[in-house]
Amino acid sequence: MARTTGSNGARTHAAIRAAATGLIYRQGFAAMNLRDLAAEVGIQPGSLYNHIDSKQALLFDLMQDHMAALLAGTDAALDAAGPALMDRLRAFLDHHVLYHMERREEIAIANSELRALEPENRARIVALRSAYEARLTALLREGVAAGLLSVPDVAVTAYAMLAMLTGICSWYRPDGRLGKEELVALHTALALNGILRRQHQA
């Protein structure tokens, strides 16, 4: 049976996800309640269940979709960068910082609400996250092998770099003092300077 024309189910579902993203970002998942969410969407609390299975399932869906988008965006950026290693590394870092400025709410949720997921759901998100980190560690290993980078420990360094570049989403505001491009350049340089091999280094 065809979907009734003018039905606004899809619109409501999107509104729920958008409102939930904002509320979880601001208050945390446990502190968000479905009454507030429903009110923000403009429906009754019970009506949420026409669109979601449970509060937990809503969180999982948001996180999963976000991680999938992050991975897809990253791969697109790497593809666009061409084959040269340093281009690819720079593309990864640029994309990471830009994405973290533009979608800082989803990022913050993905980083802080892992503990709110039930074990099975958590395992699936952790797998996506690992796949993302693997993109960076692979680039670092290549760089070391090519003699371009100085990285004492690939795994720890990758964590540290991601932590630094991810931190931006906890304070960035679109109307801040510095523009996006400046912030991207500044952060990518800061990160690269930390690992670039130099002549006077061993």
Added chain:
Amino acid sequence: MARTTGSNGARTHAAIRAAATGLIYRQGFAAMNLRDLAAEVGIQPGSLYNHIDSKQALLFDLMQDHMAALLAGTDAALDAAGPALMDRLRAFLDHHVLYHMERREEIAIANSELRALEPENRARIVALRSAYEARLTALLREGVAAGLLSVPDVAVTAYAMLAMLTGICSWYRPDGRLGKEELVALHTALALNGILRRQHQA
């Protein structure tokens, strides 16, 4: 945690704070409930109120004490480092990393539960946090003035450095592959490399 025979008030209070630190770290403040906290301490929920004023007050006390300890430890490390700027900067970074490994639960709470504080309490913790950040921005400014550092934007760079070094407390485990000293050295070097002024740079 079994009930200690002959325990007195101070011991119970300390046990409550220790148990709360662990529970908040693992579950988040909003998701922690006082039933579980009381059970872990070995008392009834109502008895908590002989030692704390409220769940909110307990969180605030934990965060305030932690920030005070962080500031005191930092200042002690700076005093011990002597007057040389680079020694002081290195001392700040070393201390930061070490402290974040050793007290990662308190750190994680201080970083993630600001939003759970009531406005007045939040303002007081934010003030302490700003004081801590000011220690680093002051050092960076000195370094730039002395021509030792290359820092395009002091505030943003300080944030990025702190984010990187703070990230360690989200994955560090005492029984991990690398020892504390290695991790401190690795992180401090990574951070310093990012900002050291070099000859061939403009």
Added chain:
Amino acid sequence: MARTTGSNGARTHAAIRAAATGLIYRQGFAAMNLRDLAAEVGIQPGSLYNHIDSKQALLFDLMQDHMAALLAGTDAALDAAGPALMDRLRAFLDHHVLYHMERREEIAIANSELRALEPENRARIVALRSAYEARLTALLREGVAAGLLSVPDVAVTAYAMLAMLTGICSWYRPDGRLGKEELVALHTALALNGILRRQHQA
């Protein structure tokens, strides 16, 4: 229950009644929900209302139709039995047992869900039930007057006999150890033995 292609309204209505009978029998009226009922019929919950007025009306219709069928079947059996009192009494009991084996779901509902009916509906079902009981009490009174039966209290005895013979529908299974005819004979004898007047009795 799969959706029948080309099903029309009457067929859906019958499917709803059949599914509701089973669900109410198994779970009770209050515990049955219209979601499950709709799912068993293969339609959406809202579509039920094209066929029923309300959950309450559905229950009432089922009970009313059942009581009417019971009465009609009883009267047919009495008519077929002829004029002799003992034949008629035996016919009543035989029919009662047989009917309670064959339609135990409807019977169980009629016996246990009176309390779920709204007062007005309940009164109407109670009236039908009283009419049914009156068939038996009339026979008992005739038997006593004719000196054939020994019945200390007609009303109480009628209740007790009906309770005994009705009990079968709470455990009878078509694939059980004993066949229908055996069970009918056994129960009718058990009931009649309890009230038959004997020579050596006062």
Added chain:
Amino acid sequence: MARTTGSNGARTHAAIRAAATGLIYRQGFAAMNLRDLAAEVGIQPGSLYNHIDSKQALLFDLMQDHMAALLAGTDAALDAAGPALMDRLRAFLDHHVLYHMERREEIAIANSELRALEPENRARIVALRSAYEARLTALLREGVAAGLLSVPDVAVTAYAMLAMLTGICSWYRPDGRLGKEELVALHTALALNGILRRQHQA
């Protein structure tokens, strides 16, 4: 720590059980809600949980305690009846009828709310019920072996007798036309007459 004098926890718990018995008897378990139950006890709904684990656990406890009391009362009646078989059979029936008049609410619940129990709980109540039925079937078998009773099928006859005698609790009222003793005598005679072996019977 000793129970505080004057604490009325036990009294509240008993009041909850008593009120729940009445409400479940009148409305059925699924239709009873905890708000009404709490109101009848004179406490807030949430306060119920100081005394019960869940609605389901409350039902199970009521049914289990009732079945245990029925079994204990039956065994006491059998012990008091002495060794003669017919005395014991009569004692069983007398006790059954009397108990079903005096505690008809618990009985009705035990008979009609089995389906409301979760599988594990149901299995435990069914086991108690089987133990009770076994008391009667054992007596019937003895009676048949001794040539005192005529019972075509022990299991079916036992069910039918219990159904008849249990029926009383669905209509008995303490202020009714007949007294307890009369009703006990009437029912026991009705049941025994159905199975007593007579000379002129094969």
Added chain:
DNA sequence: AATGAATGAGAGTTCATTCAT
């Protein structure tokens, strides 16, 4: 005749907190 989305009431349950003992 059927759908999917909405409603509004209410369900069982949990929670931080209070307080007489």
Added chain:
DNA sequence: GATGAATGAACTCTCATTCAT
């Protein structure tokens, strides 16, 4: 200082029902 029972508000979620399409 600790207890057990109580509170009252709030929670997530379910329900019968309605209705435009």
